[in-house]
Amino acid sequence: MVHDLLILLACQLAGEFFVFFFDLPVPGPVLGFLLLFLICLLARRVPAGLETTAPVLLSHLSLLFVPAGVGVILHLSRIASEWPAILAALLLSTWLAVALTGLALARLLPERESAPR
Secondary structure: HHHEEEEHHEEEEHHHHHHHHHHOOOOOOHHHHHHHHHHHHOOOOOOHHHHHHHHHHHHHHHHHHHHHHHHHHHHHHHHOHHHHHHHHHHHHHHHHHHHHHHHHOOOOOOOOOOOOO
């Protein structure tokens, strides 16, 4: 399990490295996850250790929301002053995600003939 955690942390570190040195507008962990995905894709398999380590990390996922909560509290005054824009962005992005999902579903599912009810 320690070896697998080192793989995850190495991918995150590589992502942070690329973001820092190339000034990319993407969070380092996201780029590290993409790197891990590409490694698994090239290997054509997920290492067995990662299959057992990932559920352990996911079971403690709620702990990862603590820093986000602290960030919200830290910037509460800014959120209070910009709440209309935040609300509009949340509503628009939610509506857009639902609409695009519906369009993709309608396009990807085969058309059904009239079935007896």
